[in-house]
Amino acid sequence: MTKITYYEQVRVDGGKRIGIEVNEEPLLGEFHLSKKEPNAALLWYVDIDCKGTRLPEDAEEARQWLLDHESAITGVIRKLAKETAVGTDPDVWSAKETLRGQGYTTTVRCSALRRIQSRQFRKILGEISDNWQERVANLPQLESLETVWA
Numbered sequence: 001m002t003k004i005t006y007y008e009q010v011r012v013d014g015g016k017r018i019g020i021e022v023n024e025e026p027l028l029g030e031f032h033l034s035k036k037e038p039n040a041a042l043l044w045y046v047d048i049d050c051k052g053t054r055l056p057e058d059a060e061e062a063r064q065w066l067l068d069h070e071s072a073i074t075g076v077i078r079k080l081a082k083e084t085a086v087g088t089d090p091d092v093w094s095a096k097e098t099l100r101g102q103g104y105t106t107t108v109r110c111s112a113l114r115r116i117q118s119r120q121f122r123k124i125l126g127e128i129s130d131n132w133q134e135r136v137a138n139l140p141q142l143e144s145l146e147t148v149w150a
Contacts, residue, residue: 052104081125
């Protein structure tokens with residue numbers, strides 16, 4: 001079974017990471033640094049996992065698959081956004097929504113460390129959903145880990 005994951009993460013220092021993994025290997029992505037003191041702890045994240053037996057494993061094919069399945073994926077994101085409209089009370093909050101498609105399953109998971117961020121998830125999820133094509137289409141290919149760590 002193949003798993004394609006689209007993710008967005010914001011760190012306590014304001015850094016933001018967006019990317020696509022296939023079978024937990026980062027293939028496409030970008031990181032925007034913050035000018036604040038470095039702190040890699042996550043403030044919030046959104047993970048969109050698509051699992052199936054016939055999903056592509058190549059970076060560009062995975063990107064195209066995510067673009068081709070925009071309607072189903074953004075439908076799950078919007079459903080979760082409606083459920084998170086008010087926010088939550090706890091210090092650590094998380095939510096999950098799953099859709100079973102033809103030959104694949106899409107699960108959206110999100111979490112926030114502080115109440116104020118959890119209250120913003122409707123807007124965050126709305127931005128991801130409304131700008132899905134642009135976000136996915138514009139992610140650059142990552143260098144191989146061998147090149148990055150050399």
